Amino acid sequence: xxxxxxxxxxxxxxxxxxxxxxxxxSFFKTKAGLVGCSLMLVSFIIAVVTASSYFFSTGLQNGQxxxxxxxxxxxLKFANGLVIEMGLLIDxxxxxxxxxxxxxxxxxxxxxxxxxxxxERFHVYYAFLGLFTFSMxxxxxxxxxxxxxxxxxxxxxxxxxxxxxxxxxxSALAAAKKAFIVTRFADxxxxxxxxxxxxxxxxxxxxxxxxxxxxxxDTLSSALGxxxxxxxxxxxxxxxxFMGAAGKSAMFPLHIWLPDAMEGPTPVSxxxxxxxxxxxxxxxxxxxxxxxxxxxxxxxxxxxxxxxFTALFAAVIACTQTDIKRVLAYSTISQIGFMMFxxxxxxxxxxxxxxxxxxxxxxxxxxxxxxxxxxLGAGAVIHYVHSNEMKDMGGLRKKMxxxxxxxxxxxxxxxxxPPFAGFFSxxxxxxxxxxxxxxxxxxxxxxSGLTAFYMFRLYFSIFWNKEHDGHHHEKEGDIFLLAPxxxxxxxxxxxxxxxxxxLVSSDRKPFETELHLQFSIAPVAxxxxxxxxxxxxxxxxxxxxxxxxRNMGGFYKAAKNKFYIDEVWLGFTKGVLFNLIAKPAAxxxxxxxxxxxxxxxxxxxxxxxxxxxxxxxxxxxxxxFFLFGIIIIVSVYxxxxxxxx
Amino acid sequence: MMxxxxxxxxxxxxxLFFTGIYGFFTRRNMISMLMSIELMLNSVNINFIAFNKYLxxxxxxxxxxxxxxxxxxxxxxxxxxxIIINLYRSHSSINxxxxxxxxx
Numbered sequence: 001x002x003x004x005x006x007x008x009x010x011x012x013x014x015x016x017x018x019x020x021x022x023x024x025x026s027f028f029k030t031k032a033g034l035v036g037c038s039l040m041l042v043s044f045i046i047a048v049v050t051a052s053s054y055f056f057s058t059g060l061q062n063g064q065x066x067x068x069x070x071x072x073x074x075x076l077k078f079a080n081g082l083v084i085e086m087g088l089l090i091d092x093x094x095x096x097x098x099x100x101x102x103x104x105x106x107x108x109x110x111x112x113x114x115x116x117x118x119x120e121r122f123h124v125y126y127a128f129l130g131l132f133t134f135s136m137x138x139x140x141x142x143x144x145x146x147x148x149x150x151x152x153x154x155x156x157x158x159x160x161x162x163x164x165x166x167x168x169x170x171s172a173l174a175a176a177k178k179a180f181i182v183t184r185f186a187d188x189x190x191x192x193x194x195x196x197x198x199x200x201x202x203x204x205x206x207x208x209x210x211x212x213x214x215x216x217x218d219t220l221s222s223a224l225g226x227x228x229x230x231x232x233x234x235x236x237x238x239x240x241x242f243m244g245a246a247g248k249s250a251m252f253p254l255h256i257w258l259p260d261a262m263e264g265p266t267p268v269s270x271x272x273x274x275x276x277x278x279x280x281x282x283x284x285x286x287x288x289x290x291x292x293x294x295x296x297x298x299x300x301x302x303x304x305x306x307x308x309f310t311a312l313f314a315a316v317i318a319c320t321q322t323d324i325k326r327v328l329a330y331s332t333i334s335q336i337g338f339m340m341f342x343x344x345x346x347x348x349x350x351x352x353x354x355x356x357x358x359x360x361x362x363x364x365x366x367x368x369x370x371x372x373x374x375x376l377g378a379g380a381v382i383h384y385v386h387s388n389e390m391k392d393m394g395g396l397r398k399k400m401x402x403x404x405x406x407x408x409x410x411x412x413x414x415x416x417x418p419p420f421a422g423f424f425s426x427x428x429x430x431x432x433x434x435x436x437x438x439x440x441x442x443x444x445x446x447x448s449g450l451t452a453f454y455m456f457r458l459y460f461s462i463f464w465n466k467e468h469d470g471h472h473h474e475k476e477g478d479i480f481l482l483a484p485x486x487x488x489x490x491x492x493x494x495x496x497x498x499x500x501x502x503l504v505s506s507d508r509k510p511f512e513t514e515l516h517l518q519f520s521i522a523p524v525a526x527x528x529x530x531x532x533x534x535x536x537x538x539x540x541x542x543x544x545x546x547x548x549x550r551n552m553g554g555f556y557k558a559a560k561n562k563f564y565i566d567e568v569w570l571g572f573t574k575g576v577l578f579n580l581i582a583k584p585a586a587x588x589x590x591x592x593x594x595x596x597x598x599x600x601x602x603x604x605x606x607x608x609x610x611x612x613x614x615x616x617x618x619x620x621x622x623x624x625f626f627l628f629g630i631i632i633i634v635s636v637y638x639x640x641x642x643x644x645x
Numbered sequence: 646m647m648x649x650x651x652x653x654x655x656x657x658x659x660x661l662f663f664t665g666i667y668g669f670f671t672r673r674n675m676i677s678m679l680m681s682i683e684l685m686l687n688s689v690n691i692n693f694i695a696f697n698k699y700l701x702x703x704x705x706x707x708x709x710x711x712x713x714x715x716x717x718x719x720x721x722x723x724x725x726x727x728i729i730i731n732l733y734r735s736h737s738s739i740n741x742x743x744x745x746x747x748x749x
Contacts, residue, residue: 617745617747618748623670624670
């Protein structure tokens with residue numbers, strides 16, 4: 001395993017960012033896409049070679065995958081013992097992630113060649129894509145928790161830049177700001193969590209941190225023994241780190257930024273807001289999984305509940321949205337909820353196989369592929385009809401045969417129909433939930449049904465239903481638009497057959513999973529019911545959906561308005577933050593802090609008005625003052641020893 | 646005929662000094678003010694000489710200082726006269742009360 005090669009994986013996209021950012025306007029105005037794509041392709045090839053050599057030859061030793069740190073350098077040295085390092089951590093998790101990130105990023109780079117063609121700021125777009133890919137790769141390869149925080153913020157910034165790419169649109173600007181502020185708010189918790197955990201453990205390094213918090217000793221007992229508001233410091237640290245993860249991964253109630261983030265260009269949504277950045281939270285929890293599993297027993301149930309609730313909640317909203325990208329956004333939130341609660345399925349016996357962990361990362365892997373496909377497919381559709389709304393689509397299956405076929409594959413995958421990718425990963429998640437927490441299992445099962453329903457509602461509304469006139473394109477898109485769809489479509493078919501439990505497990509030891517056929521019956525049946533229902537309602541244009549919506553009444557209206565969570569947050573920020581905290585604070589600042597400063601000035605002015613008469617310009621008057629001064633000084637000197645003093 | 650003692654000389658010095666102070670603060674003519682300053686300097690000279698003669702007759706410190714003060718007084722008179730001439734050129738008067746622009 002070659003260190004330089006691994007370093008090249010994140011550095012090539014950075015090179016692309018620097019090249020296109022500095023010289024894009026003058027040298028690569030039209031060739032920017034090719035520069036970005038070729039650097040990304042090299043990075044992807046290196047990533048594949050690295051990952052496969054790790055998984056199939058060097059990584060596995062004595063039946064366990066190694067954790068390697070091939071590169072480590074001190075980055076910021078404050079004192080001995082307080083050094084922030086930059087390094088690479090090679091383990092199954094980071095290897096899977098670099099594959100996913102470079103693969104999806106490459107597909108998006110290629111897709112954008114066609115999708116963004118003719119944009120005024122084409123080179124800037126590719127520069128931002130490079131920056132994002134660099135940050136994401138840096139994030140997944142981070143060897144310590146502070147480094148991950150740095151890249152975490154970089155990812156946030158590049159997401160901000162890309163959401164607001166069409167900055168002439170005020171809605172895009174607002175969405176970019178919302179995404180940035182909401183995730184920053186969550187990251188505040190993350191930062192405090194980092195400080196808490198690292199102060200307890202005395203290290204920032206992941207491996208040391210994990211080993212200190214999972215082996216009984218002074219560190220662990222002091223972290224568990226010190227309590228604040230009834231919870232141990234370790235629980236607080238883990239909860240705050242989870243807050244950061246929930247913000248990035250759009251868990252309820254911090255999910256509000258993700259649907260708005262769809263204002264960005266569609267390929268960006270595919271890359272950042274479906275496949276890579278939003279799973280950073282899942283990645284972070286997975287990175288610290290041993291600590292969560294070992295010592296966060298009470299807290300893990302909280303992760304469970306949040307994940308399962310988010311999954312169900314977002315799925316309900318997804319059924320009512322009419323903007324196709326928003327449907328996909330809520331579907332993403334729902335699927336990340338699946339990954340999150342799967343991570344929470346810690347078996348009671350810690351020595352047993354942690355199926356939930358493997359299932360979660362497996363679902364992350366398959367979801368990245370089929371969700372990227374869905375988004376790119378939606379992008380192709382939007383490119384074709386120039387609208388995001390379902391009502392402007394319909395009957396596109398004859399006009400866009402390739403997109404139609406690929407979209408169908410992805411919908412089948414996300415609905416959990418065998419033998420597509422989503423079936424296998426979702427099966428594992430449901431199995432893990434069944435073994436640990438039946439309540440979660442039932443919630444997940446309902447969510448699966450809803451998932452199948454809303455995905456096929458989307459599918460039928462776009463490609464079947466009533467045909468629309470007025471789309472007079474001859475072709476559905478050029479090779480750059482369709483090739484990524486086809487490649488991802490192939491990925492969607494084969495990804496499920498990856499023997500994932502041989503690659504990723506919580507103790508890094510390969511294990512076997514068997515497919516329980518009788519267990520699969522229920523989820524698949526639920527999925528098929530969802531599909532049939534959607535087909536009945538949306539395949540032909542009919543009045544059924546409207547009637548149903550009318551019968552559901554208030555519930556439908558609430559779901560369509562996203563259960564008013566945005567309004568709640570808005571009310572919270574306006575009512576509590578602005579009125580109750582910000583306004584008094586502003587008053588204190590304006591009247592007390594500023595008042596003190598102003599009082600110094602006006603006091604000085606008052607005094608100087610009263611003494612300026614001394615500056616009379618009369619020489620003899622000055623002489624007189626001088627004389628009296630001398631008289632006073634001399635008399636003090638003369639009489640300082642007189643007895644009555 | 647009584648030999649004049651230290652006290653007599655000190656009284657003369659003090660009278661000269663306060664005459665100078667009085668003149669400095671009451672005269673508006675700058676030449677008069679300059680003369681008052683000369684009076685004060687000379688009263689100091691008398692004190693130096695008197696102390697030298699009556700208290701430390703075998704040293705020359707007081708005489709030296711007197712010579713210094715005379716030299717400095719001459720330089721000061723030259724500077725002051727230059728100032729007075731310039732004041733007269735700009736204000737057509739050597740009355741200090743006409744030069745009051747340098748105030749708040």
